[in-house]
Amino acid sequence: MGWCPCSGNLDKAEKKKNKKLTRRHSKKIPSDKLKVNSESDIKKDSGSNHIAAYTFTFRELAAATKNFRSDCLLGEGGFGRVYKGRLESTNQVVAIKQLDRNGLQGNREFLVEVLMLSLLHHPNLVNLIGYCADGDQRLLVYEYMPLGSLEDHLHDLPPDKNRLDWNTRMKIAAGAAKGLEYLHDKANPPVIYRDLKCSNILLDEDYEPKLSDFGLAKLGPVGDKTHVSTRVMGTYGYCAPEYAMTGQLTLKSDVYSFGVVLLEIITGRKAIDNSKSAGEHNLVAWARPLFKDRRKFSQMADPTLQGQYPVRGLYQALAVAAMCVHEQPNMRPVIADVVTALSYLASQKYDPNSRPGQGSWSASSTPRARREQ
Structure with a gap:
């Protein structure tokens, strides 16, 4: 499901004022107050013993959402509900995620998300403004993203909703890859990241993507270690096969998930769609035979594009996706090379007024992605 973050449309004076107010109300939280089950799950590489995160009372967040009124509801999922709100202290528009006390996302995931998003900062990661831990209430406060999630723009669209054009799709793919590269x-x-999927990629008013929902994130292997072993978590259809079978998690597990998302962006299909005919339920399983024949690449383009895409750009984007979802992890590219390829594709603007399927899209070949051996 897609809920969302980015700040409201405040002018410069308001933003400056809000920054002062927020700083005044912020509180440094000692990291030992936010311990999870295992201290090794979250380690800070910085020398600081404090994590900057704003704390809110439940009363403040109830006021921001008009007592969590139904018309403020943005969406809900296994973790609980997400509401649009306005903070009275700063007048800032925010998204407030209220964890269901009986839901799938527990206290540990809440703490992991607070710690991760307090320490990680990048234009393509959602900004955590603060949190509330009053009694048994657990709430997270994010910047508000007015365009919702990528899922909202790809799947089950109402007839009156505009479809994403080719240029916007490549912009979103490149931005999401940059967020993953930072991690x-x-x-x-x-x-x-461990939970990369369309519903966790949020869009601001300019269709700039930000990765969200870090409750399942894990620290990766360091030194000479190749993987971390953990419970298999994530979303069916996005999990790398080797991780699903062994519980051994690597950076290449995320690359696989990204490949599934890229396929969704290109094809308009869902990762898992039981409404499709037999053999087409799983997006990757459907795509693999088609990857082997370039003459069938055009069959993979989202029909809602109505042929308005650059043929060469489509082929190159599908080539990147095919490498990302390779069954063998060591044959998948590193995310930095995916960023290079997709940034190039995003920079080649397609003219939708050109002849369908052709376009005034000129380019040399995309940089070849390295593969780790």
């Missing part, structure tokens, strides 16, 4: 290559130690 894998810039965070220290690296972070394995």
Whole structure:
């Protein structure tokens, strides 16, 4: 399901004022107050003993959502409900996730998300404003993302909703890959996201994507270790096969999940769709035979594009997706190379007024992705 973050449309003066107010009401929380079941699950590489996160009372968040009124509801999932709200102290529009006390996401996932998003900052990661832990209430406060999730723009669209054009799809794919690259290559130690899917990619008013929902994130292997062993968690249809079978989690597990998302962006199909005929329920299983014949690539383009895409761009995007969902983890590209390829594709603007299926799209071949051996 897709709920969402980015701040409301405040002018510069308001933003400056809000920044001061927020800073005044913020509180540094000692990290030992936020311990999860195992201290090894969350380690900070910085020398600081404190994590900057804003704390809210339940009363403040109830006021922001008009007592969690139904017309403020953005959506709900296994974790609980997400509401649109406005903070009285700053007048900032936010998204407030209220964890269901009997839901699937427990206290540990709540703590992991607070810690992860307090420590990780990137334009393609959702911004956590703060949290509430009053009594048995667990709430997370994010920037509000006005366009919802990628899922909202790809699947089960009402007839009056605009379909994503090719340029916007490549922009979203490249931005999501950059968020994942930050987790894998810039965070220290690296972070394995573990729950990459369309409903967790949120869009701001300019269709810039941000990864959200870090409750399942894990610290990746360090030193000479190749993987971390953990319970198999995630969403069916997005999990890498080797992780699902062995519980051995690697950075390449995320790359597989990204490949599934990229296929959804290109084809408009769901990762798992039981309404399809036999053999087409699983997106990757449906796509694999088609990857072997370039003449069938055009069959994989989302029909709602109505032929308005660059043929070469389609082929190259499908080639990236095919490498990402390779059954052998060591044959998948590293995410940095995926970012290089997709950033290139996103930079090649397609003219939708050109002849269908052709387009005024000129490009040399995309950089070839390295594969780790």
